[in-house]
Amino acid sequence: MKQLVSRLEALLSGWNRNDAPGCVVSVMHKGRTLLRKGYGMASLEQQVANSPSTKMRIGSTTKHFAAILALLLRDEGRLDIDGPCARYLPELGEAQGRRSLRQFMNHTGGTRDFLDLSMFSNGAAMLPAGAALAYQSAQNEDNFSAGDMFSYNNGGYRMLSIALERVAGMPFGQVLATRLFEPLGMHDTSLWACDTDLLPGVACSHLALPEGGFGRGVFPSTVLGEGGIVSTVDDMQRWLAHLSRPFLWSDALSAELTQPTTLNNGFAHPYGLGLIRENWRGVDIIQHSGGVIGGSCQMLRAPAHELNIIVISNRNDVAAPFVAADLMAEVLGAALRAPGAQAATGAWAGLPGQYLCADNDQLLDVEDVDGRLFLACDGMRLPLVPDGDGLHANLLSVVDVRLLADGDREQAVGRLTVEEQGYRRTYARIAPVGDAALAALRRAQGAFFSAELGARICVGKDHDPGLMTVHGRYGCNEFRLEPLSGELFRMLAGQGGLPGNGIVRLRGSGARRELVINTSRTRGLRFLEEGRHA
Numbered sequence: 001m002k003q004l005v006s007r008l009e010a011l012l013s014g015w016n017r018n019d020a021p022g023c024v025v026s027v028m029h030k031g032r033t034l035l036r037k038g039y040g041m042a043s044l045e046q047q048v049a050n051s052p053s054t055k056m057r058i059g060s061t062t063k064h065f066a067a068i069l070a071l072l073l074r075d076e077g078r079l080d081i082d083g084p085c086a087r088y089l090p091e092l093g094e095a096q097g098r099r100s101l102r103q104f105m106n107h108t109g110g111t112r113d114f115l116d117l118s119m120f121s122n123g124a125a126m127l128p129a130g131a132a133l134a135y136q137s138a139q140n141e142d143n144f145s146a147g148d149m150f151s152y153n154n155g156g157y158r159m160l161s162i163a164l165e166r167v168a169g170m171p172f173g174q175v176l177a178t179r180l181f182e183p184l185g186m187h188d189t190s191l192w193a194c195d196t197d198l199l200p201g202v203a204c205s206h207l208a209l210p211e212g213g214f215g216r217g218v219f220p221s222t223v224l225g226e227g228g229i230v231s232t233v234d235d236m237q238r239w240l241a242h243l244s245r246p247f248l249w250s251d252a253l254s255a256e257l258t259q260p261t262t263l264n265n266g267f268a269h270p271y272g273l274g275l276i277r278e279n280w281r282g283v284d285i286i287q288h289s290g291g292v293i294g295g296s297c298q299m300l301r302a303p304a305h306e307l308n309i310i311v312i313s314n315r316n317d318v319a320a321p322f323v324a325a326d327l328m329a330e331v332l333g334a335a336l337r338a339p340g341a342q343a344a345t346g347a348w349a350g351l352p353g354q355y356l357c358a359d360n361d362q363l364l365d366v367e368d369v370d371g372r373l374f375l376a377c378d379g380m381r382l383p384l385v386p387d388g389d390g391l392h393a394n395l396l397s398v399v400d401v402r403l404l405a406d407g408d409r410e411q412a413v414g415r416l417t418v419e420e421q422g423y424r425r426t427y428a429r430i431a432p433v434g435d436a437a438l439a440a441l442r443r444a445q446g447a448f449f450s451a452e453l454g455a456r457i458c459v460g461k462d463h464d465p466g467l468m469t470v471h472g473r474y475g476c477n478e479f480r481l482e483p484l485s486g487e488l489f490r491m492l493a494g495q496g497g498l499p500g501n502g503i504v505r506l507r508g509s510g511a512r513r514e515l516v517i518n519t520s521r522t523r524g525l526r527f528l529e530e531g532r533h534a
Contacts, residue, residue: 059290125475217294
């Protein structure tokens with residue numbers, strides 16, 4: 001056991017320093033504590049070190065707490081999670097109001113996401129109270145029809161939180177405390193709705209700066225069931241133990257959280273109700289990660305091996321899910337199947353390049369990095385692993401993509417067939433724009449407005465043809481545009497720490513032009529050229 005603990009410590013030794021933030025880790029195996037320790041600093045300003053008692057944001061790991069509250073209220077006959085959500089959220093439009101709370105919980109509702117909309121248009125500006133519901137209520141168009149796809153959506157969990165508050169008759173944080181935290185003795189766990197509120201004992205979130213050092217990470221919104229809980233590794237271990245042997249609810253309710261979600265096309269997605277149950281290298285695991293501006297979390301359990309792992313970081317360049325995976329691999333060793341070897345470029349020499357799906361304006365990049373292949377999509381870079389006659393990319397089962405090359409993969413591949421969520425879509429290679437780039441940017445210059453978002457886009461401001469500025473209701477954001485064709489542009493986020501990469505398409509001509517924005521969580525958001533507001 002001592003040798004195992006030493007190996008676990010060695011994995012984390014790089015963050016054991018007093019001049020940088022780090023993480024807090026707890027590993028329990030068959031009832032024994034293998035590791036319970038803080039690494040790095042909770043606050044660089046105050047020179048306070050991380051420890052097992054340090055509180056940190058757990059981000060989206062919060063989601064299954066909200067789902068449990070919904071199931072408890074359902075079982076008490078107080079909440080309908082399968083009927084139209086308009087019963088509890090009459091502010092939502094007709095299309096959104098037809099969605100069910102269950103579809104919000106399993107991310108198949110197909111509505112837009114207020115948080116993605118706000119970060120796109122307001123940047124890091126803090127949203128006032130009530131803005132989340134106002135943004136959701138203003139959306140007249142959807143990302144997709146309910147049940148057609150899985151698409152991660154924080155807005156759905158915010159709507160669930162509001163419904164829970166209205167049914168319970170108390171603020172969401174109070175519902176969590178009275179129904180869950182207090183009965184389980186989780187005295188260091190609470191809802192921390194806003195980073196600007198004072199909370200004793202909580203670590204500061206940190207952003208690694210390009211020039212070196214760290215800045216403060218502040219989440220630009222209040223957060224409820226989508227990601228608002230702060231906790232300690234000890235409290236989270238109490239929670240994991242109760243999930244496996246519950247006394248506040250039935251075993252059946254715990255099992256319901258991890259039941260896969262069946263899409264309209266019959267595909268079974270491993271995401272359940274705030275938790276994911278999947279097979280990782282031959283081992284059955286239950287997990288959910290979380291991310292905030294300047295930190296991350298991973299809660300992971302391998303039931304057959306009685307292994308519980310909690311990793312919470314307070315810096316954006318330490319990815320808790322990958323740390324947890326390394327710790328699990330060290331503990332389980334030979335019980336895990338060997339990982340697949342990453343694809344070498346040589347056998348797939350014709351694959352690297354950019355590919356576009358004409359059906360949804362989604363862009364994929366296949367990249368050659370030091371002789372190995374990666375898939376870059378929506379700001380993520382994932383290793384590609386050989387899978388039969390194709391290649392496979394996976395990220396915590398939320399992203400699970402298979403690529404098939406049409407034609408000789410050692411020559412310049414013109415098309416890819418992409419399999420995801422039971423669908424097969426064709427992606428065509430995009431040729432470099434070259435000398436036509438500047439002309440494409442100049443064609444896109446102008447001012448455009450979206451009534452749904454209440455935001456204005458200016459392209460080519462300050463005589464910079466590649467600059468796209470978005471002015472939202474509460475702030476602004478900047479992006480760089482890179483031409484992919486005469487009408488299509490890659491959108492690159494300009495504010496550090498914020499997501500926002502996507503695709504911009506210029507449509508129409510003359511006085512009837514529009515920009516259409518597509519990100520990973522917002523589809524088909526239309527901005528009409530000024531003078532054509534609709």
